[in-house]
Amino acid sequence: MDQDASSSGGWRFAQCFGDKGEVEDITEADIISTGGRVVLFERNEMKKGCEYKFYTEFQSHEPEFDYLKSLEIEEKINKIKWCRRQNAAHFLLSTNDKTIKLWKVFEKSLRVVSESNLHDGQRSLPPPTATQNLRLPRMTQQDNIVAAVPRKVYSNAHAYHIHSISVNSDQETYISADDLRINLWNLDISDRSFNIVDIKPANMEELTEVITAAEFHPIHCNLFMYSSSKSNIKVADMRDSALCDQHAKMFEEEEDPTNRSFFSEIISSISDVKFSHDGRYILSRDYLSLKIWDINMESRPLKTIPIHDHLRGKLCDLYENDCIFDKFECTWSGDDKHVLTGSYHNYFRIFDTETLGDVVLQADKSAFKAKKIGGPLPGNKTGAKNGVRPGGLRENMALETLDFNRKILHASWHPRENTIAIAATNNLFLYSAA
Numbered sequence: 001m002d003q004d005a006s007s008s009g010g011w012r013f014a015q016c017f018g019d020k021g022e023v024e025d026i027t028e029a030d031i032i033s034t035g036g037r038v039v040l041f042e043r044n045e046m047k048k049g050c051e052y053k054f055y056t057e058f059q060s061h062e063p064e065f066d067y068l069k070s071l072e073i074e075e076k077i078n079k080i081k082w083c084r085r086q087n088a089a090h091f092l093l094s095t096n097d098k099t100i101k102l103w104k105v106f107e108k109s110l111r112v113v114s115e116s117n118l119h120d121g122q123r124s125l126p127p128p129t130a131t132q133n134l135r136l137p138r139m140t141q142q143d144n145i146v147a148a149v150p151r152k153v154y155s156n157a158h159a160y161h162i163h164s165i166s167v168n169s170d171q172e173t174y175i176s177a178d179d180l181r182i183n184l185w186n187l188d189i190s191d192r193s194f195n196i197v198d199i200k201p202a203n204m205e206e207l208t209e210v211i212t213a214a215e216f217h218p219i220h221c222n223l224f225m226y227s228s229s230k231s232n233i234k235v236a237d238m239r240d241s242a243l244c245d246q247h248a249k250m251f252e253e254e255e256d257p258t259n260r261s262f263f264s265e266i267i268s269s270i271s272d273v274k275f276s277h278d279g280r281y282i283l284s285r286d287y288l289s290l291k292i293w294d295i296n297m298e299s300r301p302l303k304t305i306p307i308h309d310h311l312r313g314k315l316c317d318l319y320e321n322d323c324i325f326d327k328f329e330c331t332w333s334g335d336d337k338h339v340l341t342g343s344y345h346n347y348f349r350i351f352d353t354e355t356l357g358d359v360v361l362q363a364d365k366s367a368f369k370a371k372k373i374g375g376p377l378p379g380n381k382t383g384a385k386n387g388v389r390p391g392g393l394r395e396n397m398a399l400e401t402l403d404f405n406r407k408i409l410h411a412s413w414h415p416r417e418n419t420i421a422i423a424a425t426n427n428l429f430l431y432s433a434a
Contacts, residue, residue, distance in 0.1 A: 009359035036075030342408025
């Protein structure tokens with residue numbers, strides 16, 4: 001373990017939610033994004049620094065059965081997106097494979113009758129014998145509770161599994177995407193949507209690509225992008241036409257023919273795309289790398305960042321165990337100066353977008369053990385003469401002993417500070433940096 005004071009690029013483990021027992025002992029319902037439950041945490045204002053406490057949880061989706069197609073629809077939640085806060089209540093969208101729900105989460109006070117003509121607090125009273133003895137019942141506040149109610153249910157609009165939802169910057173509309181179509185919804189109207197992208201061929205035997213992710217532009221409400229399994233990203237403008245099959249821009253890098261192999265198409269499929277907060281850049285993740293694109297340059301990415309290049313020699317094994325189809329997400333920091341994505345063995349990496357200097361961290365028990373004994377996280381030394389030099393974790397990433405069942409697919413970065421949340425199987429890890 002690296003005990004240098006500048007270890008891990010200033011990042012420190014802050015908290016871990018969830019059962020800290022062995023991975024083998026957990027139930028499937030406890031795996032993050034499996035059980036259909038939404039759990040919310042709130043900042044603990046009583047404590048200094050980054051600390052959160054449980055706020056509420058609710059069951060967002062239940063398992064269903066489509067009798068027409070004899071298909072079981074899992075409760076597993078594929079995506080959650082916050083709507084911009086308008087008042088004291090929180091609004092969020094959640095979706096499983098088929099149904100999207102708009103939830104309102106708010107605090108309300110429970111009031112009970114404390115005094116009446118027959119009761120005085122806990123005491124029973126005889127019935128009043130004269131009209132002047134009648135009195136109005138009194139209500140008192142008993143408790144504050146957090147309630148979650150589904151305000152809208154948007155269903156029956158997708159023939160295939162929904163994998164992406166994105167709220168527009170106008171906070172009035174959102175898009176939902178499956179493998180072949182993207183639909184546009186108004187948040188206030190749940191019984192109809194507009195199909196704005198349709199790549200389904202007339203003959204399904206001619207299908208050559210699928211949509212893998214979709215997102216609205218953070219500033220311009222008429223622009224959205226979607227990525228495909230053919231390693232390209234298309235930006236569409238809803239002002240052009242009602243059906244946005246004709247893209248305004250396409251970002252694609254020509255593959256080097258010398259690197260072509262049986263697995264090329266699989267590993268080049270884009271699993272996630274994100275606009276930077278200023279809308280100027282696009283971050284995309286494929287199986288082995290991250291790419292940063294300038295929205296004004298379509299021919300090639302500004303930067304290509306290898307994530308786990310040492311796996312190139314293991315692609316055959318990864319194909320056999322289906323890991324090659326894992327969909328890793330990626331995210332920008334709030335100031336767009338860093339990017340984050342995950343890997344196997346619960347490793348995740350944070351890159352400086354200018355220098356490409358990186359920090360490798362691991363979301364596992366060693367993090368909270370290090371906190372318990374007061375030591376820094378295992379990680380990379382950043383105080384070396386030539387910038388970042390390899391530390392223990394980066395070397396460990398390339399070892400043969402990687403556990404491919406432990407993987408960081410989902411991560412989120414706080415919009416205004418250096419706090420990140422990492423989903424690792426059934427645990428939620430929080431890290432913070434000064």
